Amino acid sequence: MDKPKVVLGVAGGIAAYKACELLRRLTESGHDVRVVPTDSALHFVGAATWSALSGHPVSTEVWSDVHEVPHVRIGQSADLVVVAPATADLLAKAAHGLADDLLTNTLLTARCPVVFAPAMHTEMWEHPATQENVATLRRRGAIVIEPAVGRLTGVDTGKGRLPDPGEIFELCRRVLARGVSVPDSVPDLAGHHVVISAGGTREPLDPVRYLGNRSSGKQGYALARTAAARGARVTLIEANTGFADPAGVEVVHVGTAVQLREAVLKAAAEADAVVMAAAVADFRPASYAEGKIKKKDGEEPAPVALVRNPDILAEISAERARPGQVIVGFAAETDDVLANGRKKLRRKGCDLLVVNEVGERKTFGAEENEAVVLAADGGETAVPYGLKEALADVVWDLVAPRLGT
Incomplete structure (x- = not known):
């Protein structure tokens, strides 16, 4: 089988060196990658490096190998174009259809999904001109992921950092899995803001102990990655996962159920x-013990009194923050899975409920899952055993029509 053809565009920012890691992940996973840098990018990483890592010649000009018409052919034959890093200058050129080098010509001729991973100083990202250019590209169907927050050049810190290359790779993989699109074919979640919670809350008993659960957060992260790949603006509220932030996703870190409730209601x-x-x-x-609870010889520990945590799913379902807001819940059951799931769907009042069977060796921490998605209108969608990202796509397939997309 032919390898998927990926064009990796590299603009002239200090983050260009990170694109080498993205290139390595793409080539090692079986993709045929052609690197198309700008002239400015070659000030940071030389053409010999890109050529050696990709196995293809590297040029920035439309005048090289003219008989092969590279300024047309590269974009026409690509299955995906990803620009990482995408500078403010590159985004402006792409938004206005300028074509003064090989990369911008490639962007105009591409008839496949296009992903931009911006990297620049915070002030440049937040400038109205850049934001308008980003909005234009998104409206045309491109996926422009949100930059990460962190250390920039020098002593500066803020939003504008290139997301982790491994996470950009995961997003690209999901975009490729969704199939080929053409310009002006807008992803089905574009223009929508989705909030996802992931992981397991921990309720402190004393400074070293807590009540927790086995949830790894992998299903929530799969939901976040697939939503970003489908064009959504994503807020991920994670509890105790320890995973790297998905590319293009705003991440809010919490620990307890009360903290998670506050974050969910705000988002x-x-x-x-x-x-x-x-x-x-x-x-x-x-109650919370300020000091570690000690063992006492000859004495049994005092019983731990428990109180109920807020029912976040029922609360946001009953009091929707916006008209038409779609609420999806998850039900982890150990027996009578569907019967208990239907009862929970009625009790919680959400639109969709993903019901799965859990246990010590089922679902928690695994890469795979199987479930039945119950709908308030009586529908049932069975999702066979498979990767959690496949279940995530089914969830979004059911959410998207309810958003009117």
Whole structure:
């Protein structure tokens, strides 16, 4: 089988060196990658490096190998174009259709999904001109992922850092899996803000102990990655996962159920859909011991009194922050899975409920999952055993029509 053809565009920013890691991941996973840098990018990483890592010659000009018409052919034959890093200058040229080098010509001729991974100083990213250019590209169907927050050049810190190359790779892989699109074919979640919770809450008992659960957060992260690949603006509220932030996703870190509730209510205020994939503790200790609870010879430990945590799913379902907001819940069951799931769907009042069977060796921490998605209108969608990202895509397939897309 032919290898998927990927064009890796590299613009002239200090983050260009990170694109080498993205290139390595793409080539090692079986993609045929052609690197197309700008002249400015070659000030940071030389053409010999790109050529050696990709196995293809590297040029920035439309005048090289003219008989092969590279300024047309490269974009025409690509299955994906990803620009990482994408500078403010590159985004402006792409938004306005300028074509003064091989990369911008390639962007104009591409008839495949196009992903931009911006990297620049915070002030440049937040400038109205850049934001308008980003909005234009997104409206035309390009996926422009949000830059990460962190250390920039010099002593500066803020939003504008290139997301982790491994996470950009995961997003590109998901975009390729969705199939080929053409310009002006907008991803089905574009223009929508979705909020996802992931992981498992921990309820402190004393400074070293807590009540927790086995949830790894992998399903929530799969939901976040697939939503970003489908063009959504994504807010991920994670509890105790330890995973790297997905590319293009705003991540809010919490620990307890109360903290998760506060974060969800805040983010849901402007969300079109909320997916509660986190395993939220039903109970927490009634009191917190300021010092470590000690063992005492000859004495049994005192019973731990518990109090109920807030029911976040029921709360946001009953009091929707916006008209038409879609709410999705998850039900982890150990027996009578569907019967208990249907009862929970009615009790919680959400639109969709993903019901799966869990246990010590089922679902928690695994890469795979199987489930049945129950709908408030009576529909049932069975999702066979497979990767969690496949289940995530099914969830978004069911959410998208309810958003009117």
